[in-house]
Amino acid sequence: MLIGLLSYRENLAKLQFHLDRDRRPLLIFVNKGIEIDTHALTLEIIADTCGAEVARAAAFISGPSFAKEIVERQPTSVSVASFTESEAQRAAVLFHQPHFRCYTGNDPIGIELSGALKNVYAIAAGAADGLGFENNTRAMMITRGLAEMTCIGTAYGASPLTFLGLAGVGDLFLTCSSPNSRNYTVGFRLGKGESLESITKTLGSVAEGVSTTKGVKVIINELDVQAPIAATIYDVLYGGKNILTAVRELMELPPSKELDLPPTAGGPAKKLLKKLGLD
Numbered sequence: 573m574l575i576g577l578l579s580y581r582e583n584l585a586k587l588q589f590h591l592d593r594d595r596r597p598l599l600i601f602v603n604k605g606i607e608i609d610t611h612a613l614t615l616e617i618i619a620d621t622c623g624a625e626v627a628r629a630a631a632f633i634s635g636p637s638f639a640k641e642i643v644e645r646q647p648t649s650v651s652v653a654s655f656t657e658s659e660a661q662r663a664a665v666l667f668h669q670p671h672f673r674c675y676t677g678n679d680p681i682g683i684e685l686s687g688a689l690k691n692v693y694a695i696a697a698g699a700a701d702g703l704g705f706e707n708n709t710r711a712m713m714i715t716r717g718l719a720e721m722t723c724i725g726t727a728y729g730a731s732p733l734t735f736l737g738l739a740g741v742g743d744l745f746l747t748c749s750s751p752n753s754r755n756y757t758v759g760f761r762l763g764k765g766e767s768l769e770s771i772t773k774t775l776g777s778v779a780e781g782v783s784t785t786k787g788v789k790v791i792i793n794e795l796d797v798q799a800p801i802a803a804t805i806y807d808v809l810y811g812g813k814n815i816l817t818a819v820r821e822l823m824e825l826p827p828s829k830e831l832d833l834p835p836t837a838g839g840p841a842k843k844l845l846k847k848l849g850l851d
């Protein structure tokens with residue numbers, strides 16, 4: 573399915589009546605976001621609408637992949653994950669082409685979180701560029717974004733290693749460094765002083781990081797994870813914080829460990845695995 577997450581629940585609720593479950597339908601999802609009201613991953617929406625069995629077999633594709641460049645057959649690689657490894661393999665074989673490689677894995681929670689979270693940090697990197705900062709700042713945003721993504725994902729119950737893959741650092745690098753990214757563009761225009769309302773009205777498409785930031789803020793509060801860049805993007809988008817003030821405050825934070833993975837991990841993932849019958 574290739575639609576924004578906003579309408580997934582509604583569409584899957586309709587689709588489930590048409591699934592011929594005896595023929596092992598292969599459902600492949602490429603969206604990158606978190607449901608606004610519930611902060612649910614797509615896995616949970618699938619379980620709620622189509623049942624746990626369908627969610628366990630669903631495959632998730634994510635990674636550095638601007639649609640335009642795929643269509644132009646430029647060499648591209650992505651991650652494909654499913655709790656059912658044979659289904660990830662099925663999806664990988666189906667999509668495999670001379671210009672498109674799929675690497676399989678079994679951490680769909682990490683793959684989904686990677687795709688959702690990188691959009692928030694792309695807004696941050698775009699904002700830094702829009703403010704006129706250059707290479708050092710962008711490299712800092714990408715690297716600290718990866719550290720935050722890994723901490724949030726680990727606390728959630730995903731594998732920290734997933735964030736080192738194509739769906740994690742690969743897509744983060746792509747979207748934090750290209751004006752072809754909608755999320756980067758939102759950040760860039762914010763950095764230039766435009767209002768969020770004006771940007772979203774004229775963007776011509778949906779930058780999912782804008783709504784995902786709300787869900788991420790709830791998740792980091794619930795998990796008690798330190799993710800200052802994500803929290804700052806929330807304050808800029810929804811709290812009216814001035815971007816230059818935000819950058820200054822981030823830089824003035826007291827020194828801290830470079831990577832401090834949470835000691836206890838997995839609350840939300842445990843709940844989700846239970847719902848999927850995988851506990």
Ligand SMILES: NC(=O)c1ccc[n+]([C@@H]2O[C@H](COP(=O)([O-])OP(=O)(O)OC[C@H]3O[C@@H](n4cnc5c(N)ncnc54)[C@H](O)[C@@H]3O)[C@@H](O)[C@H]2O)c1
Nearest residue numbers: 574575576577579602603604605637638639640777778780
């Ligand atoms: N564009 C990319 O390069 C790219 C790459 C990888 C992943 N993605 C992800 O794919 C998802 C979709 O992105 P996109 O670029 O195709 O967005 P898009 O806005 O270009 O297209 C979304 C599509 O969903 C349809 N749609 C909207 N509301 C609907 C509804 N209620 N019911 C049915 N269809 C509806 C729209 O008509 C449109 O065709 C996003 O989660 C995005 O992050 C995009």
Ligand SMILES: O=P(O)(O)OC[C@H](O)CO
Nearest residue numbers: 635636637638753754755
């Ligand atoms: O245009 P964006 O920012 O939604 O990014 C598109 C894809 O996620 C790139 O992999």
